[in-house]
Amino acid sequence: MLGTCKLCRSYGELRESHFIPKAAYKAIQQSSGSPPVIIKPEVLIQKNEQMVANILCPDCEQRFAENGEDWVMKYCGRKGKGFKLKDLIDVSKPVVSAESGGLKVYSASGIPQIDVGKLTYFISSIMWRGSVHxxxxxxxxxxxxxxxxxxxxxxRKFLLGKAEFPKNAAVWVDIIPPNSDVWGFVTTPYGGKQEQFWRYQFLFLGISFTFFMGNRIDPDVRRFCTFRSPEKFLFVGDDATEMLARDISRSIKESKRVCVPSLRRQGE
Ligand SMILES: [Zn+2]
Structure with a gap:
């Protein structure tokens, strides 16, 4: 198929791109032996239904794989194949260990194997492809x-390597313990504009990303940004995990009583 690549804007062959990486569907299928559970805000899918579209040229598909997806697939949690990111955290000491909520904060700056640039690129690519199509x-x-x-x-410029990570963006990365109910789940990003800025949540095979965007992001949000903070903060917390579990069980419940033939994007 020919067309204009949405990322580099060159005209030529377009590949079939996935909104949620194909490798994730495969990982779930392999580990559980049954079709993946993909949660959308209003619909629960429990079959191998993938979201695909011809939006990227082969070079940009490759860019997404090399700069984010390949690394994340290697370090994320996969049943029977381990959870490298968590293993690396487990052998390091938390910089903060809160009394309540079981929150632990780790610094990835001293763990060279953890590439927060790849994590950031990956979530940025998910957010971007979600928004442009x-x-x-x-x-x-x-x-x-x-x-x-x-x-x-x-x-787009950041993903193309032509600009820094946007100054009005921030990302938090939480590690979900393997004993959690939501551990092997993948969601599409959910959230939206809050009063002052955008906040989206994306759960991907043991890794929970919170993505913020807007010029009024709270200073604390920026301070704890996994990408920008000198400490490269990573979080592990029972409260955060429980919140995710609640969000997801709500989605599942709602989908049982809501039959949605078609959904329109916000603002359309
Ligand atoms: Zn391209």
Whole structure:
């Protein structure tokens, strides 16, 4: 198929790109022996239904794989294949260990194997592809992040290697313990614009990403940004894990009573 690549904007062959990496579906299928559970804000899919579209040229597909996805697939949690990211955290000492909520904060700056640049690139690529295209899951339009033209463009330049990570973006990375109910889950990013800025949550095989965007991001959010903080903070916390479990069980419950033939993206 010929067309204009949404990332580098060159005209030529376009590949079939996935909104949620194909490797994740495969990992779930292999580990559980049953189709993946993909949670969307209003719909639960429990079959091998993948969201695909021809939006990227082969070079940009490769860029996404090399700069983010390959690393994340190697270090994420996969049943029977371990959880490298968590193993690395487990042998290091937390810089903060809170009394309540079981929160532990780790610094990845002293752990050279942890590439926070790859984690950041990966979540940025998920957010960007969600925002620049109306993805369909089967016949339904999937609710995906809507970041607006300005931030889409900032992310596009970053993903292309032509700009730094946008100054109005921040990311938190949480590690989900393997004993959690939501450990092997993958969601599409959910959230939206809060009063002052955008906040999205994305759960991917043991790793929970919180992505912030907007010029009014709280200073504390920036201070704890996994990518930007000198300490390269990573979090492990029962409270965060429980919150995710609650979000997901709500999605599952809602999908049982809501039959959605089609969803429109926010703002359309
Ligand atoms: Zn391209």
């Amino acid at each position: 109306t993805w369909k899951s089967g016949k339904d339009v999937s609710v995906t992040p809507v970041l607006g033209k300005k931030y889409e463009e900032e992310l």
